Amino acid sequence: MPPMSQEDIEWFKSTFRPIPKPELPDDSVEYSLCHIPSDPTPTIIDEVAETRSRLVEVQRSAAELTNVLLKDYIWQREAFRLEITKEDGITLLRGRTNFGDSIEDEWVIVYLLRELSKKHKDIWVKVTDGDGQFLLIEAAGTLPSWLEPEIADNRVWIHRGELVIIKLKNQKGKVTEKLSLSDSRKIMVEEPARLMRSAMIQEEAFYRLRNYPQQINENLHSAMIKIPRMIAHLLHQKPAYISAAVEAFYLRDPIALRPLRAKDPANFIFKPEDFVTVSVRFTRVGYAQLKSQDFPAPKSWAGVLPSKDDQKSYDKAEVGMKLACGFEMLLADPQNQDKAVVREIKLILEDIESGDEGLPTDTQIATWDKIEDDEKWLDISFEDLDQELKGKGKESNDGNIPKGSFGDANAQENLQRIVARFEEFMNNDSAGFEGADFFDDYGSDSDEGDEEEELSSDGEDKDASFDEEEFSKMMKEMMGMPSMSGGHGSSRPSMPRNRVQELDSESEDDTEQIQQLSRQMEAELRGTGVLDLSRPGKGKQALPRGKSSEDHDEEDGEMPGLEDEDIDINLAKNLLESLQSQAGGAGPAGNMLSMLNLPIPKDDRGR
Template structure:
């Protein structure tokens, strides 16, 4: 085979488009841990062995941290995990976690990763989610102007507990050019280990990026909610064996579909895995999101559970039983839906149920539950959203407010987050320097964020008059001409009214400038002049023929619009009414555009008796 010529190579380069990297789901976080030694080993073999050895140590530390901080933690979907991988010749620890609706799970992972960088000084951590560099999104109001999403890949790192950003190539102060330099993983590694002057550490950016971690690790336990629930003893047994089963059952209930609900529609309860009988009241630990999902949904009592709930007079007892009914249905759907049969949790639960049937396992007794099982129950005030409390929080009037409610909106974290959001929104609205790209919260970021005007990695952001794109320039005269044609006004220079319009425009400016004198009479005079001009062009003549909208020029027969007009003007509302009635007739009594429009105007639908 003959070697490719240079022309063939250039053609291949121009036509080759690499497969784009798949985007992460919006409820997924991906994290990577790298060991970048400042003084690498003498040989590549020794460096690779050292890197792998250090990453194994980090993996052990991560397991220890998870054991210390997440002993009783329940993940909404998937948990934190690190596995050794290799990408672009660089060995690393990598993990991916789907956190579902629980955003707090994402921040628990960020906290663990940050703690790892504090315990291992030579590792660098990178985290992204479905939105990209979400740490930058958190700190959007404090970022330098050059840091745009297009160039953010591989620039944001966590090192020794700090947020580190790779700056563009050092340049002169005062430049207003846009950064175009994109970094690969190998580029980033070289900069992190060899060019410390390009590393930006900003306390202000870091505080904003890690703001959600301000109450960690104490907040980890607050992400969970314990509640007393009345449910079948089999389910209590499963949850006692492994509390993490709760998330899968809640999700099965929350995302139920007609196929999953099929077993709960049958009157015969003999085929149910969890029959509505042999109830016990136990403390169940949920994620806060999962508990809210379970409690907030309206769910009619399925046929097998009819008559099994206690009377609603005792609200607390009824609520515990209702939550237990929903949770039991979630477990039933989880185990009964064919699409779940290959899930590891489902296989584990089925094995435990088989052990109960075979006698290898026994259900807990009432005495055992009463004496040894947890009976904790958390306050549910974080679920309550009172409109008056929310309104006071938004207005910042909670203190000293005399109203019907004295407690705050939600818990302390919710109040603090809400006040922060409102403050940021007010700051955005009050920013008078905002341009087409949005609000700019930072005008100057010292010389560290400036760029070199002669650097190839930047391009002009502001184009001067000499470099203006003539094809994209705005021609005011052409725009004015087109608008006048659309309105039926004379558009060509020299036609009647052109000079008068410019004169009136200048008069308007004079009136705007002179605000001290009484100008009501002048305004009225100006209005009369404008009306006279518009009448002269025919714009205000609603009954003029369509073919004569642009003036009174003769038509093909030498007739003007006035000569061509019928003796009696046709009322245009007749055509409107006729079309409306035709539309109503075509609806045949069903919903349609004409009927909907008349209903919105509170007009009764006319009776169609043309064929009666």
């Protein structure tokens, strides 16, 4: 093959586009630790060897710090970890953690990284999540005007426990300077004058770490619950198994619920028998997910739960039932078979079945810790919460935040801070469509040559005007509410295609039941005349039998009271029976009520 000419090389450079780096998932945080020696080494070989040696030392130090600070900590999904890798020819430590719904896991990682940067003075730390530079988002009100999200990559670092921002080389004109990792490293070594350290920005960025490390233990919750002895044994060996079981319960779908439909408890992996009451440690998010969901007990569990007359005993047994169902779904669902936690649990169960390992006796269980934390952090007074959102929160006589109004003290303090920031933004007269300039310390330059704003005759700023309907739709989508124009709004993850195909291959019995239910519902709807599109009075207000439109007009538009005999309760009865047969899962009745924005009624009957 002949060598490429200079013209061919230039053409290749002009047309080549690097493969874009995949975006970070929404529920994940990624972190990188770079080694930058204070004194340059004489040779490249020595520098590479020293870098690798120092990174191994940092890796070992991170493991020690984790063992000290997070000895009994439970991660919602994945744990903090560091691996040696290369990026842009630079050897560094990198890790990625999926924290799920537990935002506190993300801040625990930030705290660990900050502590590592204090201990190792030659380590520079970069941390991002699905939102990008989330530390800058925390400190948005204190940032200089030139620090836009488009140029923030590789510009924000943690060094010696401080937040460091790489300033622009030239702050005049349009800001377009983007930095690669190698660019940032070069600036740290050769241009230290461009490294900005601001106490005000740092205080805002690290605000959520103000109560660490004491707050780490507050992210967990211990509760006394009644569970099968085999599950108690698993959790005593490794408490971290709890997160996978809770998630299997929380994200269940009709396929995952199949094992629980078995009428014979002998088919269960964790049979509803041989119960023990033990203290179980959860993440706070996991416990709330387990506790708050309405979940009718499977038939094999219905006769096991105690009476609701003894509410405390019933609550312990109900949480235990949900957890046991979570473990059952975790091990039985085909999509979980390749997970490491499932393989570990199955190995333990095999040892128990073969007799190589025995279950704990009542005497042994009596020696275990019996910790039961207060659940007041679950209690929320929505009236007090509404007052806080309006900036009218209650204060005690000494000016302190009263405890127990809603959530815990940290939740109250964080919410009050958010409300204060929002009010500051709304009251800022200089705020435009790009936001408010809270601080001018960093040269929020307003060029004298700016053009005057174009105003309409009625004083409206055309550039800043917006469609109220579109704005309302966007706000609902941001808050996870369904918009009126579309069918979006569900916060639950979409079902993968292979799960949909598996669901489509349901047994003939289930399909026949669904078809029979659909025919019954259609018959009821036709009986009420709802599906009769050709009926008289189409498009008008329906009137009771025996009343004409003239009679209705004579009553000044008031609707007469409906007679009891005119109310057809069969449709409501069938809907409720359909909901009950769904056992908390998805189904036609639940979907119909969801599309109508109607709440699904609870089944509060005795189980």
